[in-house]
Structures are given as structure tokens and as C-alpha cells.
Amino acid sequence: MKVVVVVPTYNEAENIGKLIKELRSLPISPDVLVVDDNSPDGTWRIVERMAEKDPAVHLLRRPGKLGLGSAYVEGFKWALSRDYDAIVQMDADFSHNPQDVQRLVEALKDCDVVIGSRYSNGVSVINWPIGRLLLSYFANKYARLLTGVKINDLTGGFKAFKREALEALDLDSIKSDGYAFQIEVNFYLWMKRFKMCELPIIFVERRAGQSKLNRSIIWEAFWLVWRLFFKRLLGRV
Ligand SMILES: Nc1nc2c(ncn2[C@@H]2O[C@H](COP(=O)(O)OP(=O)(O)OP(=O)(O)O)[C@@H](O)[C@H]2O)c(=O)[nH]1
Ligand SMILES: [Mg+2]
Known part of the structure; x- marks a missing residue:
């Protein structure tokens, strides 16, 4: 199976070199695609x-800087126009452990989409302030309730897809950026009845570099969830 790991980056010079080395030395030795938005710190x-x-x-x-959502979309398109069988997405900041890529890809044997999940086995998040953890935890409960997607970690950014799953998405129609992007992709795949599995991961707060979380990302996700609620209600997906 030919695998590519898509890593969007913006100012991750402190992380990216080490991440690529770790990914390349995994037993599956995946290809790596970095989608960088001309980072001022020279990540590229x-x-x-x-x-x-x-x-x-x-x-x-x-x-x-064109945004995280469009970085994923461009990365996915890049991968689909080549002969990869599986596509993995992950952050560059070591919140996602590169060693877990191996497990995620192996789980694709039985699933179309594998989600590295912080909330499927209790809560496995390390070093987040309690406020951020509560926000993320309840945002997930809220998103699950309204969208009807039976996944515990809908906002996580560590996932593996079979090529066929990504091919079934209308990538150009996905305009959201932050957590909303993850929710939206999960929603469409769920509605198309792909087999989606959650694999527990331990998520660790970034050690180096800067966070890009802000209020607008939270509001974007808040409103998206209502949009998806009505889509589901009207059966328009
Ligand atoms: N290409 C690209 N990558 C981005 C952009 N914004 C964020 N990223 C990358 O996307 C990944 C996730 O972003 P983070 O800043 O870690 O966002 P987060 O995980 O929500 O927040 P923290 O981990 O708390 O900092 C990282 O690898 C970032 O470098 C963007 O506009 N363009
Ligand atoms: Mg992060």
C-alpha cells in the first residue's frame, strides 16, 4: 500500500525536520507532503x-497564508492525482505522535477512514489548560448531537483515509478552515456511509512554535454545525 502523509505547516521550522525524519523511518516509510504557506520562519x-x-x-x-482548510484540500488533491492508496493528515507540532501513523494506516484494513481519537477512551489530552479541554470536549458533544455523526472526536486533525473515501468528497465545496473543516469532512463521509473507526491516541500540547487557535475558528465551527444539522434534516448532502 502506497501511503502519503499530508502535513500543513505555518511557521513550524522548529518541528518539521524532526517530524519528517520520524515519519520516513516508520516501517511503512510513507511519502510526506508538506503544504507550506510561505512561512516567514523558512519552514519550506x-x-x-x-x-x-x-x-x-x-x-x-x-x-x-491561505488557511488550514484550503491547505488540506490542495494536499488531498495533490495526493489523489498520484497513485497513493492511503492518505494521512496530521499536524506538524508533535501533538500527533508520528509513531501512531503506523497504527492508523494498519487499521485501514478494516475501515475506510480511521480517526486518531482523543475522546474514545476517556480523555487522552496532555498539557492543555482546563478551559481549552472543556471547550474541545463539549464542542465535540455538541457537534455529535446536532450532526448525528457517531464519532467522539469530530474535530481532531489526525486521520487516515482510503483513497476511495477522499475521492467521494466534493473537495471544492468545503470552504471551512479550522475545527469546522474536520467536522465537515467527517459529516460528508458519514452521510456517504463509509466505515469510520476511532483509534485512541494520546494528544500532547505543542512544545515549540505558536498556536493558531482563535475566536473566529470557534464561531466558524459553531455555525457550521447548525448548517449541517439542517442539511441532515432536509436530506441534502
Ligand atoms: N499551510 C498552512 N498550515 C497551517 C495554517 N494554519 C495552521 N497550519 C498548520 O496546521 C497544523 C495545526 O495548526 P495548530 O496551530 O497546531 O492548530 P491547533 O492544533 O488547533 O493549535 P495548537 O496546537 O494549540 O497550536 C500545524 O501543523 C500548523 O502549522 C495555514 O494557514 N496554512
Ligand atoms: Mg496543534
Whole structure:
């Protein structure tokens, strides 16, 4: 099975080199695609140098900060236009343990989509302030209730997809960015009846670099969930 890990980055120079090395030394030795938005800290330069030495490392460098959602969409399209059987998405900040990529991909044997889940086995989040944890936890309960998608971690960004699952999505119609993007993708895959599985992961707060969480990301997700609620109600997916 040919696997690519899509990693969106914005100012992750402190993390990206180590992440790529760890991914490349996994037993499945996946390809890596970094989608960088011309990071001022030169993240892309590090990737460019690694790509020169290792043909399995790829860089998609965009002209400026165009947002996380569109970075995933471009990365997914890039992967689908090549011969990958499985596509993994993850953050660059080591909140997602690169070692878990192996388990996620192996679980694709029995599932179409595998979600690295913080909330399927109690709560497995390390070093988050309690306020952020509560926000995330209850946001997930709220999203699950309204969208009807029976997944405990709807907002997580660590996932593996079979090629067929991503191919079934209308990627151009997905305009949301932060947590909303994750919820939206899960919603459409769920409505299309793909087999979605949750695999417990331990999520660790970033050690290096800066967070991009802000109020507008929370509001975006809040309203999206209502939009999906009505879509589900009207059966328009
Ligand atoms: N290409 C691209 N990547 C982005 C953008 N915004 C965030 N990222 C990357 O997306 C991943 C997730 O972003 P984070 O800042 O970690 O967001 P978060 O996980 O919600 O917040 P913290 O982990 O608390 O900082 C990281 O690898 C970021 O570098 C963007 O606009 N463009
Ligand atoms: Mg993060």
C-alpha cells in the first residue's frame, strides 16, 4: 500500500525536520507532503532541502497564508492525482505522535477512514489548560448531537483515509478552515456511509512554535454545525 502523509505547516521550522525524519523511518516509510504557506520562519526551506535528498519528501509551497482548510484540500488533491492508496493528515507540532501513523494506516484494513481519537477512551489530552479541554470536549458533544455523526472526536486533525473515501468528497465545496473543516469532512463521509473507526491516541500540547487557535475558528465551527444539522434534516448532502 502506497501511503502519503499530508502535513500543513505555518511557521513550524522548529518541528518539521524532526517530524519528517520520524515519519520516513516508520516501517511503512510513507511519502510526506508538506503544504507550506510561505512561512516567514523558512519552514519550506528545510523541507526543500530534505526533498532534494529524498524523493519521497514533497513540498507544496503556496504564496501566502491561505488557511488550514484550503491547505488540506490542495494536499488531498495533490495526493489523489498520484497513485497513493492511503492518505494521512496530521499536524506538524508533535501533538500527533508520528509513531501512531503506523497504527492508523494498519487499521485501514478494516475501515475506510480511521480517526486518531482523543475522546474514545476517556480523555487522552496532555498539557492543555482546563478551559481549552472543556471547550474541545463539549464542542465535540455538541457537534455529535446536532450532526448525528457517531464519532467522539469530530474535530481532531489526525486521520487516515482510503483513497476511495477522499475521492467521494466534493473537495471544492468545503470552504471551512479550522475545527469546522474536520467536522465537515467527517459529516460528508458519514452521510456517504463509509466505515469510520476511532483509534485512541494520546494528544500532547505543542512544545515549540505558536498556536493558531482563535475566536473566529470557534464561531466558524459553531455555525457550521447548525448548517449541517439542517442539511441532515432536509436530506441534502
Ligand atoms: N499551510 C498552512 N498550515 C497551517 C495554517 N494554519 C495552521 N497550519 C498548520 O496546521 C497544523 C495545526 O495548526 P495548530 O496551530 O497546531 O492548530 P491547533 O492544533 O488547533 O493549535 P495548537 O496546537 O494549540 O497550536 C500545524 O501543523 C500548523 O502549522 C495555514 O494557514 N496554512
Ligand atoms: Mg496543534
